[in-house]
Amino acid sequence: xxxxxxxxxxxxxxxxxxxxxxxxxxxxxxxxxxxxxxxxxxxxxxxxxxxxxxxxxxxxxxxxxxxxxxxxxxxxxxxxxxxxxxxxxxxxxxxxxxxxxxxxxxxxxxxxxxxxxxxxxx
Amino acid sequence: xxxxxxxxxxxxxxxxxxxxxxxxxxxxxxxxxxxxxxxxxxxxxxxxxxxxxxxxxxxxxxxxxxxxxxxxxxxxxxxxxxxxxxxxxxxxxxxxxxxxxxxxxxxxxxxxxxxxxxxxxxxxxxxxxxxxxxxxxxxxxxxxxxxxxxxxxxxxxxxxxxxxxxxxxxxxxxxxxxxxxxxxxxxxxxxxxxxxxxxxxxxxxxxxxxxxxxxxxxxxxxxxxxxxxxxxxxxxxxxxxxxxxxxxxxxxxxxxxxxxxxxxxxxxxxxxxxxxxxxxxxxxxxxxxxxxxxxxxxxxxxxxxxxxxxxxxxxxxxxxxxxxxxxxxxxxxxxxxxxxxxxxxxxxxxxxxxxxxxxxxxxxxxxxxxxxxxxxxxxxxxxxxxxxxxxxxxxxxxxxxxxxxxxxxxxxxxxxxxxxxxxxxxxxxxxxxxxxxxxxxxxxxxxxxxxxxxxxxxxxxxxxxxxxxxxxxxxxxxxxxxxxxxxxxxxxxxxxxxxxxxxxxxxxxxxxxxxxxxxxxxxxxxxxxxxxxxxxxxxxxxxxxxxxxxxxxxxxxxxxxxxxxxxxxxxxxxxxxxxxxxxxxxxxxxxxxxxxxxxxxxxxxxxxxxxxxxxxxxxxxxxxxxxxxxxxxxxxxxxxxxxxxxxxxxxxxxxxxxxxxxxxxxxxxxxxxxxxxxxxxxxxxxxxxxxxxxxxxxxxxxxxxxxxxxxxxxxxxxxxxxxxxxxxxxxxxxxxxxxxxxxxxxxxxxxxxxxxxxxxxxxxxxxxxxxxxxxxxxxxxxxxxxxxxxxxxxxxxxxxxxxxxxxxxxxxxxxxxxxxxxxxxxxxxxxxxx
Ligand SMILES: Cc1cc2nc3c(=O)[nH]c(=O)nc-3n(C[C@H](O)[C@H](O)[C@H](O)COP(=O)(O)OP(=O)(O)OC[C@H]3O[C@@H](n4cnc5c(N)ncnc54)[C@H](O)[C@@H]3O)c2cc1C
Ligand code: SF4
Ligand code: FES
Numbered sequence: 002x003x004x005x006x007x008x009x010x011x012x013x014x015x016x017x018x019x020x021x022x023x024x025x026x027x028x029x030x031x032x033x034x035x036x037x038x039x040x041x042x043x044x045x046x047x048x049x050x051x052x053x054x055x056x057x058x059x060x061x062x063x064x065x066x067x068x069x070x071x072x073x074x075x076x077x078x079x080x081x082x083x084x085x086x087x088x089x090x091x092x093x094x095x096x097x098x099x100x101x102x103x104x105x106x107x108x109x110x111x112x113x114x115x116x117x118x119x120x121x122x123x
Numbered sequence: 124x125x126x127x128x129x130x131x132x133x134x135x136x137x138x139x140x141x142x143x144x145x146x147x148x149x150x151x152x153x154x155x156x157x158x159x160x161x162x163x164x165x166x167x168x169x170x171x172x173x174x175x176x177x178x179x180x181x182x183x184x185x186x187x188x189x190x191x192x193x194x195x196x197x198x199x200x201x202x203x204x205x206x207x208x209x210x211x212x213x214x215x216x217x218x219x220x221x222x223x224x225x226x227x228x229x230x231x232x233x234x235x236x237x238x239x240x241x242x243x244x245x246x247x248x249x250x251x252x253x254x255x256x257x258x259x260x261x262x263x264x265x266x267x268x269x270x271x272x273x274x275x276x277x278x279x280x281x282x283x284x285x286x287x288x289x290x291x292x293x294x295x296x297x298x299x300x301x302x303x304x305x306x307x308x309x310x311x312x313x314x315x316x317x318x319x320x321x322x323x324x325x326x327x328x329x330x331x332x333x334x335x336x337x338x339x340x341x342x343x344x345x346x347x348x349x350x351x352x353x354x355x356x357x358x359x360x361x362x363x364x365x366x367x368x369x370x371x372x373x374x375x376x377x378x379x380x381x382x383x384x385x386x387x388x389x390x391x392x393x394x395x396x397x398x399x400x401x402x403x404x405x406x407x408x409x410x411x412x413x414x415x416x417x418x419x420x421x422x423x424x425x426x427x428x429x430x431x432x433x434x435x436x437x438x439x440x441x442x443x444x445x446x447x448x449x450x451x452x453x454x455x456x457x458x459x460x461x462x463x464x465x466x467x468x469x470x471x472x473x474x475x476x477x478x479x480x481x482x483x484x485x486x487x488x489x490x491x492x493x494x495x496x497x498x499x500x501x502x503x504x505x506x507x508x509x510x511x512x513x514x515x516x517x518x519x520x521x522x523x524x525x526x527x528x529x530x531x532x533x534x535x536x537x538x539x540x541x542x543x544x545x546x547x548x549x550x551x552x553x554x555x556x557x558x559x560x561x562x563x564x565x566x567x568x569x570x571x572x573x574x575x576x577x578x579x580x581x582x583x584x585x586x587x588x589x590x591x592x593x594x595x596x597x598x599x600x601x602x603x604x605x606x607x608x609x610x611x612x613x614x615x616x617x618x619x620x621x622x623x624x625x626x627x628x629x630x631x632x633x634x635x636x637x638x639x640x641x642x643x644x645x646x647x648x649x650x651x652x653x654x655x656x657x658x659x660x661x662x663x664x665x666x667x668x669x670x671x672x673x674x675x676x677x678x679x680x681x682x683x684x685x686x687x688x689x690x691x692x693x694x695x696x697x698x699x700x701x702x703x704x705x706x707x708x709x710x711x712x713x714x715x716x717x718x719x720x721x722x723x724x725x726x727x728x729x730x731x732x733x734x735x736x737x738x739x740x741x742x743x744x745x746x747x748x749x750x751x752x753x754x755x756x757x758x759x760x761x762x763x764x765x766x767x768x769x770x771x772x773x774x775x776x777x778x779x780x781x782x783x784x785x786x787x788x789x790x791x792x793x794x795x796x797x798x799x800x801x802x803x804x805x806x807x808x809x810x811x812x813x814x815x816x817x818x819x820x821x822x823x824x825x826x827x828x829x830x831x832x833x834x835x836x837x838x839x840x841x842x843x844x845x846x847x848x849x850x851x852x853x854x855x856x857x858x859x860x861x862x863x864x865x866x867x868x869x870x871x872x873x874x875x876x877x878x879x880x881x882x883x884x885x886x887x888x889x890x891x892x893x894x895x896x897x898x899x900x901x902x903x904x905x906x907x908x909x910x911x912x913x914x915x916x917x918x919x920x921x922x923x924x925x926x927x928x929x930x931x932x933x934x935x936x937x938x939x940x941x942x943x944x945x946x947x948x949x950x951x952x953x954x955x956x957x
Contacts, residue, residue, distance in 0.1 A: 030932060035940075062930075062939050067643075068669070070643055
């Protein structure tokens with residue numbers, strides 16, 4: 002899956018929360034209008050990831066409360082309901098090939114503030 | 124050479140498999156006719172069709188297996204005639220095939236006794252997938268189900284009716300007892316008792332004279348004039364070999380059915396063989412799959428002209444009933460006459476266990492036996508009798524030693540001779556399995572693939588597993604279960620490391636002993652070990668994010684993403700005033716209320732952000748966390764006991780409260796449940812708990828390692844007639860020893876089953892202090908007890924922790940707008956998920 006941004010889309014960076022609001026190595030849920038986004042902070046490797054909050058398995062708004070971790074170095078989150086795991090890099094389901102993938106979002110941190118990038122059609 | 128096979132059942136399939144491994148595709152042309160619409164499937168596990176398996180799951184091999192092995196398969200096309208002069212067969216669809224060798228593997232059909240009315244609607248037999256499909260479609264209409272026949276298959280059919288949702292199911296047996304061919308009088312009595320508990324009504328000595336009803340069954344009429352109303356009937360009165368084709372072509376058949384064969388399985392026409400359930404050898408039909416497979420092997424070697432010719436010389440008819448929920452097994456010769464043998468009987472009517480073995484008069488060899496209620500030792504005993512293994516000096520040990528998974532009695536599976544057959548379906552010997560393990564096949568799957576052991580009925584898998592570990596140990600290999608890719612240690616090793624290094628956070632553990640970032644497997648394990656060791660507040664030191672989701676929010680996540688709240692109600696005792704508080708909180712926060720199986724009250728449907736407020740109110744009224752969300756002590760149930768009950772010997776409620784308050788909040792590898800009963804009537808069901816206590820005239824009996832849930836198991840008596848203080852000391856030792864040594868997510872029952880030496884060893888450690896650690900265990904437990912604090916109180920009092928209980932980080936207090944409820948019986952319920 003390509004994350005390259007073509008010329009007619011722009012990214013809107015919206016302010017989600019402050020770094021200290023997010024527990025190290027955990028996640029929180031961010032409200033962006035009617036959209037729920039799960040934001041994860043990997044403090045040990047100083048990396049941030051964001052995906053849709055809804056788990057595609059049973060459509061539960063739960064991934065932000067899931068447990069983070071890695072599999073062969075690839076960052077992932079496990080849904081608290083039935084422990085399906087998803088890659089935080091490209092959103093694909095790691096434990097079940099037939100499961101739908103997650104939408105992922107870019108994350109930027111500046112001055113202890115966390116921003117999530119939303120694609121906008123120009 | 125051209126081989127034609129009539130029938131495509133289990134034995135026919137096995138014959139195909141064997142013959143192609145012995146002959147090259149060029150050497151033989153193989154044609155199979157099957158009457159059923161699908162290729163051979165696993166009839167032995169037919170009942171699993173009702174447990175969710177599909178017809179495809181049950182196939183012995185996919186349809187394209189035959190083509191890819193150059194076998195021509197005609198399905199839905201029964202052979203109607205054999206012409207022995209021209210050596211051809213003619214099928215229903217008009218195909219004519221010539222043969223050099225003909226193999227008849229037509230199996231058998233259900234025997235339906237000539238009772239008037241068996242042709243009515245609602246009457247079924249139990250043999251093919253089609254039969255089961257018909258039953259499945261009919262069952263929703265039926266209220267009461269009846270099975271005629273109390274044998275092996277009848278009981279399996281009765282269980283199927285229960286599984287189909289017909290809770291009122293009856294079994295009718297003509298003989299004075301159940302399974303008359305396999306087990307004795309006393310065994311039948313116990314079995315009947317156990318079946319009753321499953322909800323099956325058993326009627327013995329009943330001769331059905333008519334199926335009544337217009338064109339649909341409404342009941343059964345018996346010879347003794349009585350009537351049983353019923354709207355569904357399954358007939359399982361025995362089998363009838365399918366010998367009609369053989370008879371028609373002039374082959375000799377028995378007068379009670381079956382195609383007569385010699386030791387090469389040849390019929391009276393030496394070019395025609397008969398194998399499986401249609402074959403009659405020495406006046407006997409072998410109605411099990413393993414002898415059928417043996418017959419297939421004999422014929423395959425015969426046709427292939429192998430140098431070492433095999434013969435069929437009869438077969439052990441040992442059986443174990445699967446699926447029914449009560450273990451039943453018989454092995455060897457279960458009915459050896461008293462003159463030529465001694466028998467040893469173990470009977471526990473309360474637990475519903477009956478075991479009888481027959482041994483030779485000199486006490487050296489095991490001849491056969493019957494096991495009801497607990498057949499764990501079946502495989503071992505079967506092999507001991509089959510292989511003529513010399514018994515230990517006290518032969519009763521082979522019966523009694525099997526309790527609690529103890530391996531001490533007898534040498535176990537490793538003591539069997541190399542040629543002992545471990546997997547009788549596939550005839551795999553102990554030697555073959557050990558050789559495979561030595562060659563590097565060190566997992567069950569690898570051994571299965573390499574030797575085929577355990578691929579058919581699966582009954583031998585426990586022995587195969589024991590052989591794998593035994594062989595690896597003998598090679599000096601160290602076997603351990605490492606936690607995951609981030610920690611190359613077993614839980615027990617990690618527990619010791621974390622204790623010695625005084626590790627207090629997951630990050631520290633990872634820095635010292637792990638690598639990478641951790642994952643959903645190792646995080647909760649480490650969190651649980653630290654909680655068991657230190658009993659620190661579990662949300663401190665960044666440990667909140669390594670707790671399982673329920674522990675992280677100190678509540679159980681439910682459908683829809685809301686939580687349930689369970690305050691502790693020790694021993695199930697609660698004042699009316701406290702009940703009122705629960706009711707008020709439930710009304711205020713709109714919560715669904717339900718009494719749990721553990722004698723407390725569960726409040727469902729709480730929004731994440733409401734949890735701290737709800738607990739603030741509950742704590743103010745004197746409640747504390749019930750730890751329903753944790754792998755921790757749950758409840759200590761109690762019966763009403765001597766304060767009110769006229770049978771009560773001691774005050775079970777007070778003791779239960781004392782115990783629950785002692786171990787509340789105790790984190791362990793898995794949840795822990797307990798109960799206290801005031802007398803042997805056992806109203807609190809203490810024997811189904813991780814540890815259970817029953818009052819006796821002289822004190823308390825302490826049982827350990829019981830389990831309810833999906834794999835029920837009775838707890839085993841650890842020590843009897845204890846005073847309260849000793850009882851608690853033993854529980855301290857038991858729990859601490861379990862916490863220190865169990866694998867992650869292992870309940871005490873499984874832990875005890877796997878413990879080398881079983882209950883005998885455990886009793887030695889805990890009661891006789893054989894390792895000299897009893898005092899240390901008690902001390903460690905006391906330290907945990909002293910450190911107990913209510914987690915919810917700490918959250919309620921801490922504004923920083925309270926902040927974590929919000930759905931949106933950027934909209935505190937706002938509830939998740941996607942949460943939806945429906946209404947049912949005047950309360951809310953979670954909206955159904957997709
Ligand atoms: C519910 C149930 C549970 C069982 N549980 C156990 C168990 O736990 N352990 C155990 O050892 N055994 C068990 N059995 C018995 C076991 O299934 C049989 O012993 C085994 O299936 C016999 O195999 P077979 O190939 O001889 O006969 P079958 O499997 O009956 O196959 C014979 C096939 O030949 C076909 N056929 C008949 N006539 C013709 C014809 N003229 N032309 C073409 N095809 C024809 C039939 O339609 C059938 O498909 C159980 C049986 C049932 C029904
Ligand atoms: S277990 Fe005994 S004491 Fe307790 S309620 Fe039942 S009968 Fe009474
Ligand atoms: S809802 Fe997420 S795994 Fe089932």
